[in-house]
Amino acid sequence: MSLGTGTEAGGRQFGGGSIGDVFYPLYRWAFDEDGDFVASVERKLGEARMPHTVELYLSRALGIGLAVGLALWIVGTLLTFMVFELFVQGTPSILGLPISGQLLAIVQAVKVPALVLLGGIVFGAVGFAGGFGTFVGIPYYVAGERKREINVLLSDATSFMYALSVGGLNQLEILEAMAMADDTYGEVAKEFQNVILETRYFDTDYRTAIRNQAHQTPSTELGQFLTDMLSIVNSGGNMTKFLKDQKDKQMRTSKQEQETVLETLELFGEMYMTLSLFPLLLIIILVIMSMLGNAQTMLLYGTVYGLIPLIGGGFLVLVSTVVQDEVGDGYLDSENELSFDDADQGMFDLGLVERYAGGYQVFDRIKSREGNYETVQLLKRPHHFFRDHPLTVLLLTVPMTLVLLAFCVAAGFAPLSFEGLKGAPVRGTFFLIYVPLYVNLLPLAVFYEWNVKHRQAVVGKLSEHLRKLSSANDTGMTLLESIKVVAETSNGRLADEFDTIHAKVNYGTNLRDALIEFNNDYHIPRLARTVKLISKAQEASSQITAVLTTAAQVSENQDDIDRDRKARTRMQVVIIIMTFLTLLGVMAILKVKFLDVMAGLAGQASGGGGGGAGGGGGFGASVDIELLTLLFFHAVTFQAIISGLIAGYIRDVSILSGMKFLVILPTFSLLVFIFV
Numbered sequence: 001m002s003l004g005t006g007t008e009a010g011g012r013q014f015g016g017g018s019i020g021d022v023f024y025p026l027y028r029w030a031f032d033e034d035g036d037f038v039a040s041v042e043r044k045l046g047e048a049r050m051p052h053t054v055e056l057y058l059s060r061a062l063g064i065g066l067a068v069g070l071a072l073w074i075v076g077t078l079l080t081f082m083v084f085e086l087f088v089q090g091t092p093s094i095l096g097l098p099i100s101g102q103l104l105a106i107v108q109a110v111k112v113p114a115l116v117l118l119g120g121i122v123f124g125a126v127g128f129a130g131g132f133g134t135f136v137g138i139p140y141y142v143a144g145e146r147k148r149e150i151n152v153l154l155s156d157a158t159s160f161m162y163a164l165s166v167g168g169l170n171q172l173e174i175l176e177a178m179a180m181a182d183d184t185y186g187e188v189a190k191e192f193q194n195v196i197l198e199t200r201y202f203d204t205d206y207r208t209a210i211r212n213q214a215h216q217t218p219s220t221e222l223g224q225f226l227t228d229m230l231s232i233v234n235s236g237g238n239m240t241k242f243l244k245d246q247k248d249k250q251m252r253t254s255k256q257e258q259e260t261v262l263e264t265l266e267l268f269g270e271m272y273m274t275l276s277l278f279p280l281l282l283i284i285i286l287v288i289m290s291m292l293g294n295a296q297t298m299l300l301y302g303t304v305y306g307l308i309p310l311i312g313g314g315f316l317v318l319v320s321t322v323v324q325d326e327v328g329d330g331y332l333d334s335e336n337e338l339s340f341d342d343a344d345q346g347m348f349d350l351g352l353v354e355r356y357a358g359g360y361q362v363f364d365r366i367k368s369r370e371g372n373y374e375t376v377q378l379l380k381r382p383h384h385f386f387r388d389h390p391l392t393v394l395l396l397t398v399p400m401t402l403v404l405l406a407f408c409v410a411a412g413f414a415p416l417s418f419e420g421l422k423g424a425p426v427r428g429t430f431f432l433i434y435v436p437l438y439v440n441l442l443p444l445a446v447f448y449e450w451n452v453k454h455r456q457a458v459v460g461k462l463s464e465h466l467r468k469l470s471s472a473n474d475t476g477m478t479l480l481e482s483i484k485v486v487a488e489t490s491n492g493r494l495a496d497e498f499d500t501i502h503a504k505v506n507y508g509t510n511l512r513d514a515l516i517e518f519n520n521d522y523h524i525p526r527l528a529r530t531v532k533l534i535s536k537a538q539e540a541s542s543q544i545t546a547v548l549t550t551a552a553q554v555s556e557n558q559d560d561i562d563r564d565r566k567a568r569t570r571m572q573v574v575i576i577i578m579t580f581l582t583l584l585g586v587m588a589i590l591k592v593k594f595l596d597v598m599a600g601l602a603g604q605a606s607g608g609g610g611g612g613a614g615g616g617g618g619f620g621a622s623v624d625i626e627l628l629t630l631l632f633f634h635a636v637t638f639q640a641i642i643s644g645l646i647a648g649y650i651r652d653v654s655i656l657s658g659m660k661f662l663v664i665l666p667t668f669s670l671l672v673f674i675f676v
Contacts (some may be wrong), residue, residue: 019059019060019063019064020055020056020057020059020060020063021056021059022059022063023059023060023062023063023066024055024056024059026059026062027055027058027059027062030062031058033055038054038058041054041057041058041136041139042054043216044139044140044143044218045057045139046216047139047143047146047147047216047217047218048138048139048140048142048143048146048218049142049146049190050138050139050142057139058136060135061131061132061135061136062132064131064132064135065127065128065129065130065131065132065133065135066128066131067131068127068128068130068131069124069125069126069127069128069129069131070124070127071127072123072124072126072127073120073121073123073124073127074120075123076119076120076121076122076123076124077116077117077119077120077123079119079123080115080116080118080119080120081116084112084115084116143218144218146187146218146219147218147219148324149186149187149188149327150187150188150191150217150218150219150221150222151219151221151222151257152324152327153185153186153187153188153327153328154188154219154221154222154225154250155247155250155251155253155254155554155557156185156529156554157178157181157185157188157189158225158243158246158247158250159247159250159251159533159550159551159553159554160177160178160181160184160185160529160532160533160536161174161177161178161243162240162243162244162246162247162550163533163537163544163546163547163550163551164177164178164536164537164547165239165240165243166240166537166544166546166547166550167536167537167544167546167547171206171233171239172206174239175192175195175196175206176196177536178192179192179193179195179196181532181536183328183331183332183333183528183532184328184332184525184528184529184532185529185532186327186328188222191213191217191219191222192213194209194213194216195209195210195213196209198212198213207230207233207234210226210229210230210233211226211227211230213226214226214227214230221253225246228242228246229242247550251553251554251557254557254561255557255560255561255564258561258564258565259564261322261323261324262564262565262568262569264322265319265322265323265568265569265572265650266568266571266572268315268318268319268322268572269571269572269575269576269650270575271315272315272575272576272579272646273575273576273579275311275315276311276312276579276580276583276639276643277579277582277583278307278311279303279304279307279308279311279635279639280583280586280587280635282299282303282307283300283303283304283631283632283635284590286299286300286303287300287590287594287628290624290628297624297627300627300628300631301631303635304631304634304635304638305634305638308635308638308639308642309638309642311642312638312639312642312643312645312646313642315646316642316645316646316649319646319649319650320649323649323650323653324653326525326526326653327525328525328528329523329525330519330520330522330523330524330525330527330528331519331520331523331528332516332519332520332528332531332532332535333516383447386443386447387447387450387451387454388451390444390447390448390450390451390656391444391656393443393444393447394440394444396443397439397440397443397444398440400439401435401436401439401440404435404436404439405431405432405435405436408431408435413427413431414428414431414432415428421630422626422627422630423626425626425629425630425633425673426633426670426673426674429630429633429634429637430670433637434666434670437641437662437663437666438663441659441662441663442663444656444659445659445660445662445663448656448657448659449660452652452657455522455523455524456524457492457493457494458493458494458497458522458524458527459524459526459527459555460492460494461490461492461494461495462494462526462527462530462555463552463555463556463559464490465486465490465494465495465498466530466548466551466552466555467549467552468482468485468486468489468490469482469483469486469548470545470548470549470552472485472486473543473544473545473548474545476543478543479511479534479538479544480502480505480511483498483501483502484498484499484502486498487499487502497518497521500518501514501515501518504517511535511538512535512538512539515531515534515535516531516535518531519531526555526558529554530551530554530555533547533550533551533554534547534548534551566651569650569651570651572647572650573647573650573651576643576646576647576650577643577647577661577665579643580636580639580640580643580665581668583635583636583639584636584639584640584668584669584672587632587633587635587636588672588673588676590632591629591632591673591676592676595625595628595629595632632673633669633673636669636672636673637666637669637670639669640662640665640666640668640669641662641665641666643661643665644658644659644660644661644662644663644664644665644666645658645661645662646658647661648660648661648662
């Protein structure tokens, strides 16, 4: 059975158990309780950690499917009936069968009602399949997301357990430490929480709990790891050696998976280069058709305003299914309890005083003074606030954009009508699209890139400094003394942070708390896993040379992966940019060598009075030069925006990373069309 609390828990999460109760008899009739489908859904409910019994979940899915199907059946019946009443004259001929006489009369009489009924049935079936399938697909989707996150974090989690084992913790302590590390290791830690909770509250020995979790986890890799761990536990083998072997294996696996992802991205880059040129070819064909007198204006609109964004958006979604973003938010909790409620880590969090305010008046005064101090600091250094929270700059730029647009419209710079936009395509598009783009995205790109550089400066020398810490600790120094030595003999932001940590501990702060405060200032997931490993190990002993060496190995492995990724994705970014520049060049040539020439010929013909194109029947007489100029400019503008988003996402797995491309690439389009 799946993890859950039965009917009541399922009912609470989805607004009551009445739907499941009502349709439970239908579930009994429709499904075999021992069948493969029911067993598969039950397994996915457990893997997704959804607290429902499979019987009530499928009963509720049947109820939702029938409700959606009934609604679409009514819509489909009415829609089909309206189509026949408004758009179909007489009785339609479908197959053209040789029927005559009375049989033909009967067929003609029942044909339309039958088609209306069939339309309703088709819509209803689609609605039922959509409603039932979507609801049943939820646990599959959640389990898949959990599997992805577990596989991403398993390498670091294995290194964490190995470091704890080297640090002297026994098997149970390692399991408990892993279970409490959900702020860093996310879904992997939750799998170990199941083991701990099962042993703590259900009187199960931890060997049986590990075996149960190995069968229930959505990740095959983690299941195999738990199975292998169980064999070591049962045989009394060397757990430290086992975890070391697993650490090395998972590191190799991470590099292999990264290689597979990069090869897939290379294939996607070639696909995008081909697909993005399709709208260009279609535009050329449609323009030639317009020259021949067969104008396809709606197809041109659809290509520029529909097909180009659709291809870019589809490719962005396709890439997002392959690349793996960083798991976790990078913050560490300062508590050691499984049920700890995460403290607010938001931009307006005032720190420790938040926990005590409201109980005593003195803490309320402290909170008020702290709020005033933070406000003054923000006003003194607003650029640092925007660096730490780049998206907040939009709170200033969006209202500013609205004011600028209102001024441009009032001054007549930005036309509101489509005809006005056709008359001045570059000027109108500049004020309606480029001004908002520059005002909003340029500051956002600057502060976001500053934020990235500021945070990455810490992890840039992380591997080197961890090696230095390990060497210093190996000489007999405590961890705190090692931190002081590294701070004094190194330079850079990380060395400054080590110096700050040493000063905090000298003034009475616990070393673990100082490390967590340092991590939360930068909240980088990779840094959080390293700090978590060190802070947990130093609780057992100050001599953690092996732990620091392991942390350095993990960091170096991540450095190798990052370098390989940047080198390989750089080529994909170049391909995307070159594809855009190709499109821009072709559009500029069409504008200069075709549209401008056609406009000159049209002017000569009208000046000559009557003949040629000006007479209405010549070659290219029906070409709307102003409209095509506008569509060409909008096509390259939209292509620039989409290419920028895709390039940034492939580069750093972040939409915000594409803001710099989103400012630079459209600028090329603007400059080219200003001068051509």
